[in-house]
Amino acid sequence: MSDDKAEQLVGIVLVSHSAQVAASVAELAQGLAGGGTAVPVAPAGGTEGGELGTSAELIAAAAASVDRGAGVAVLTDLGSAVLTVKALLAEGDELPDNTHLVDAPFVEGAVAAVVTASTGADLAAVEAAAAEAYTYRKV
Numbered sequence: 001m002s003d004d005k006a007e008q009l010v011g012i013v014l015v016s017h018s019a020q021v022a023a024s025v026a027e028l029a030q031g032l033a034g035g036g037t038a039v040p041v042a043p044a045g046g047t048e049g050g051e052l053g054t055s056a057e058l059i060a061a062a063a064a065s066v067d068r069g070a071g072v073a074v075l076t077d078l079g080s081a082v083l084t085v086k087a088l089l090a091e092g093d094e095l096p097d098n099t100h101l102v103d104a105p106f107v108e109g110a111v112a113a114v115v116t117a118s119t120g121a122d123l124a125a126v127e128a129a130a131a132e133a134y135t136y137r138k139v
Contacts, residue, residue: 010117010126011040011066014110015059015085016077017052019045025107029114039117040066054084060094067096071123073113074099075130077106098123104130 012029016022022045030041042062047053063072072095076082085101088094100123102109109130116129 008070009037009039009068009120010070010113010123011042011063011068011072012110012113012117012126013059013062013066013072013074014041014043014045014106015054015062015074015081016043016045016106017054017081019043019050021045021077025110028107029110032111033114033118037118037120039114040068041114042066054081056084056088056094059085059088063095063099067099071098071100071126072096073102073117073123073126073130075102075104075106075109075113100127102127102130105133105136108133108136 014022014026022043026041026043033039042065044059044062047055048057066072074085076085089099089101112133113126113130116126
């Protein structure tokens with residue numbers, strides 16, 4: 001993969017009510033993606049004060065930090081994280097262009113998104129892989 005292609009990877013933002021959960025899922029997803037191309041992944045967990053919750057400012061900063069021009073996929077854990085991302089998307093100027101909220105399970109979806117993005121796939125393919133994680137059976 002050329003340097004230009006590597007720079008055009010889809011970025012992934014993982015929004016959790018807990019900074020530790022967001023960081024741990026990011027670490028897990030990147031680790032399971034193997035030694036391929038490093039995908040820009042940023043956790044956005046908790047509040048600025050380190051409490052449980054969600055922060056529009058942390059989400060916007062995380063999205064800006066992973067934006068490489070190929071789009072940004074945002075995965076969330078629970079209710080108010082979803083609502084916060086939807087509010088940011090509705091405002092229109094807080095998140096990079098081509099930022100999408102992905103309807104996917106948080107852990108499995110994050111792994112699928114990062115692995116797929118590491119292949120150089122576009123945003124639609126990354127979203128589809130993350131959403132497909134809903135079908136993963138464990139039993």
